[in-house]
Amino acid sequence: MRIRRKVAAVIATAALAGLGLTGAATATAQGAPSVVTPSECRQGGGTPAINEEGNFCRGGTHDGEQVD
Known part of the structure; x- marks a missing residue:
């Protein structure tokens, strides 16, 4: 028992x-959605899409996060 x-x-x-x-x-x-710098986006393997509406990171570990 x-x-x-x-x-x-x-x-x-x-x-x-x-x-x-x-x-x-x-x-x-x-x-809250995080904001990354362009260099953080690149370091994570992504590409900062700064000129596009929303300024998001495309690809990598920060995919979809806003770039400031």
């Missing part, structure tokens, strides 16, 4: 920890 309780407690703790991490990742992903 004691072993079952310990196993259940470990599983419950792991499940709650996983939910906490998922919630944090979701909050970060849904935050």
